[in-house]
Amino acid sequence: MAMRSVRSALRSGSSSSPSHFLRRCYCSESVPERKVTILGAAGGIGQPLALLMKINPLVSNLALYDIAGTPGVAADVSHVNTISQVAGFMGEDQLGKALEGSDVVIIPAGVPRKPGMTRDDLFNINAGIVKSLCIAIAKYCPNALVNVISNPVNSTVPIAAEVFKKAGTFDEKKLFGVTTLDVVRAKTFYAAKAKVPVSEVNVPVVGGHAGITILPLFSQTTPKSNNLSDEDIQALTKRTQDGGTEVVEAKAGKGSATLSMAYAGAIFADACLKGLNGVPEVVECSYVQSSITELPFFSSKVRLGKNGVEEVLGLGPLSDYEKEGLEKLKPDLKASIEKGIKFAAQS
Numbered sequence: 471m472a473m474r475s476v477r478s479a480l481r482s483g484s485s486s487s488p489s490h491f492l493r494r495c496y497c498s499e500s501v502p503e504r505k506v507t508i509l510g511a512a513g514g515i516g517q518p519l520a521l522l523m524k525i526n527p528l529v530s531n532l533a534l535y536d537i538a539g540t541p542g543v544a545a546d547v548s549h550v551n552t553i554s555q556v557a558g559f560m561g562e563d564q565l566g567k568a569l570e571g572s573d574v575v576i577i578p579a580g581v582p583r584k585p586g587m588t589r590d591d592l593f594n595i596n597a598g599i600v601k602s603l604c605i606a607i608a609k610y611c612p613n614a615l616v617n618v619i620s621n622p623v624n625s626t627v628p629i630a631a632e633v634f635k636k637a638g639t640f641d642e643k644k645l646f647g648v649t650t651l652d653v654v655r656a657k658t659f660y661a662a663k664a665k666v667p668v669s670e671v672n673v674p675v676v677g678g679h680a681g682i683t684i685l686p687l688f689s690q691t692t693p694k695s696n697n698l699s700d701e702d703i704q705a706l707t708k709r710t711q712d713g714g715t716e717v718v719e720a721k722a723g724k725g726s727a728t729l730s731m732a733y734a735g736a737i738f739a740d741a742c743l744k745g746l747n748g749v750p751e752v753v754e755c756s757y758v759q760s761s762i763t764e765l766p767f768f769s770s771k772v773r774l775g776k777n778g779v780e781e782v783l784g785l786g787p788l789s790d791y792e793k794e795g796l797e798k799l800k801p802d803l804k805a806s807i808e809k810g811i812k813f814a815a816q817s
């Protein structure tokens with residue numbers, strides 16, 4: 471496998487880029503060449519995500535695919551003076567080239583919500599988009615780690631799994647629903663309320679990615695704050711569950727979270743790359759095939775490694791409020807999973 475020096479990645483990437491990722495990534499002398507493909511790269515999430523992946527020194531090749539607009543996005547992002555090579559691909563006949571040799575494929579393709587819609591209202595359009603993109607992934611880069619952002623994540627991930635099963639390429643270690651934005655929100659909201667430094671806060675968020683299926687486990691938050699009442703925790707839980715809707719309403723018809731989602735998607739892809747590169751103890755929450763509850767897909771902390779998911783971690787001790795939330799979310803999440811599986815079987 472081709473390797474390149476981390477110092478050369480740093481030299482070319484650190485002088486004028488936000489150094490957040492750059493500082494966090496260096497733990498060995500050299501890193502393997504890695505290709506990342508973004509499907510839906512010209513969209514609201516896709517564009518800032520492309521920029522964030524361009525400044526990630528673990529990426530050597532960045533392929534930007536969309537049905538329209540990618541030549542411009544690729545030309546723009548390619549001028550950023552970091553190590554990775556950027557290429558734009560547009561239209562279905564270029565999808566194979568965008569995917570070939572990819573280590574990580576990120577999927578933010580699909581329509582976003584408008585005020586008054588649920589994520590499930592996106593199913594009719596996005597299910598077909600995710601399905602067709604996953605058919606291509608199975609053909610052109612069956613070993614890639616796949617990060618699904620397109621909503622409704624609770625259903626699109628089961629759809630992706632069914633497509634890969636049908637193609638004979640399914641590996642449960644390599645398929646992820648990206649729920650990092652829920653964790654990002656829970657950390658932000660908790661830090662503000664508890665008046666603790668946000669950079670130190672950790673909050674697992676489990677379940678799924680819609681409404682009450684989003685279950686932040688504030689009882690496990692570190693650093694612990696003793697100044698929050700039960701009412702505070704309930705309000706923080708509700709705000710985390712409604713975080714997406716808060717943005718949809720504020721954008722008033724111009725889409726849903728794009729910038730915070732790109733940030734979250736970049737954190738998760740970075741974790742996948744670190745895991746692939748053998749960095750130890752990389753743990754993030756993600757919606758994956760799971761047996762920690764009776765549901766076949768569930769978001770919880772997962773340890774990432776050279777093959778993707780190394781271990782799906784258990785829920786840990788829950789407060790009574792969280793136990794109640796867990797039982798309440800199960801019927802909703804079960805229905806969304808079944809809807810996805812049924813769609814994949816019928817279409």
Ligand SMILES: NC(=O)c1ccc[n+]([C@@H]2O[C@H](COP(=O)([O-])OP(=O)(O)OC[C@H]3O[C@@H](n4cnc5c(N)ncnc54)[C@H](O)[C@@H]3O)[C@@H](O)[C@H]2O)c1
Binds near residue numbers: 509516538581619652
């Ligand atoms: N998982 C999460 O936490 C999370 C957070 C925010 C948004 N989302 C979801 O992400 C999706 C995208 O949101 P957005 O704001 O970027 O939307 P957007 O409309 O701005 O961008 C979507 C892009 O997908 C492209 N696209 C459509 N069909 C495609 C196909 N077949 N192949 C490739 N590209 C295709 C479009 O051309 C467009 O550029 C939505 O479904 C949204 O609900 C998920």
Ligand SMILES: O=C(O)C[C@H](O)C(=O)O
Binds near residue numbers: 713
């Ligand atoms: O809320 C949405 O529709 C987008 C996304 O799932 C989010 O949580 O911001």
